[in-house]
Amino acid sequence: MTVPSASATAPISKETTHWPPAWLTNVGVVIGLGLIVLLSSMAIGTAATSMTENGVSVDDFQFAGTSAKAEQAYDDLGQDGRHAAWRFLGFELPFLLGFGLLLCAGCAFAALRLAAAGLERLARIARFAATFGLLAAASDLIQNSTLAVVLTGHFAQPAPRLAEVFGYLTWVFGISAGFVFVAGWIVAALRSRRVAPR
Numbered sequence: 001m002t003v004p005s006a007s008a009t010a011p012i013s014k015e016t017t018h019w020p021p022a023w024l025t026n027v028g029v030v031i032g033l034g035l036i037v038l039l040s041s042m043a044i045g046t047a048a049t050s051m052t053e054n055g056v057s058v059d060d061f062q063f064a065g066t067s068a069k070a071e072q073a074y075d076d077l078g079q080d081g082r083h084a085a086w087r088f089l090g091f092e093l094p095f096l097l098g099f100g101l102l103l104c105a106g107c108a109f110a111a112l113r114l115a116a117a118g119l120e121r122l123a124r125i126a127r128f129a130a131t132f133g134l135l136a137a138a139s140d141l142i143q144n145s146t147l148a149v150v151l152t153g154h155f156a157q158p159a160p161r162l163a164e165v166f167g168y169l170t171w172v173f174g175i176s177a178g179f180v181f182v183a184g185w186i187v188a189a190l191r192s193r194r195v196a197p198r
Contacts, residue, residue, distance in 0.1 A: 001176050018041050018109040020130040036098035047088035061085060063164045064149065068151050070160040085151055089144050100137025103177035104130040105153040110184025122155075122184065129180035131190030138175035144168045 023029055046057045055076040064070040075084060112128035143166040147160040 004020070017068045019127060020104055020111075024105040024108045024130075025112060030102070030180045032100045033102045033105065036094050037102060040095035040098065042089040044088060044095060047084045047091060050084035051077065051081050051088060054078050054084065056081060061190070062143065062152075062167050064160050065164040065182065067155045067157055067160055071155040074150060074153065074155065074169075082151060085147075089148055089151070092140065092144050096137045096140040099174070100140075103133030103136060103174060105133075106181030107133065107177055107184070110181050110188070114186035115183050117188040119188065119191060122187060126180055126184045129177055132177035132180070136170050136177065139169040139173060140164045143170060 051058060051061065055078070056073045060069075061073050061077075064073050074082070107126050107130035111123045111130070113124035114120075114126055143163050146159040146163040146166070150163065
């Protein structure tokens, strides 16, 4: 009879099941995500500049909200501007992935610092806030999907309104995760300084 391996019989530990996953706090992973965000941001900036040169800003395109404004932005862009808008949406894919995971990593690092400082309750909040990074990325993806519908020449609701709403949600979740990251590090640093031996 085959004896089951230790890995098959060992209970699942909290270390392997807790959120956020440990690999998010790997420095190499964070550097890689940062490079993805940097390179995709440069490409997005180039596409956004081309859109603006063709008469429509990124904000006017993303936050049209109404069918009339969406159609107006589509017409004002012209063929070259619409090609730039497609490039913009394409380069947004790696950006939103990298940016969302970076926000998760920031909250994960804050949670580690808070836990090390003995602030476990705040550490749990930071660990929960790591989901905001994923929610920001998901909201951005939904916004871009609805904008792609508009770029195909379909201006009827709900696409323009969904693009606007999920655009705002992207900012809400992103800013929330960023706030937890910064506030968590500050609070942990102050607590560590207070309890440090003199």
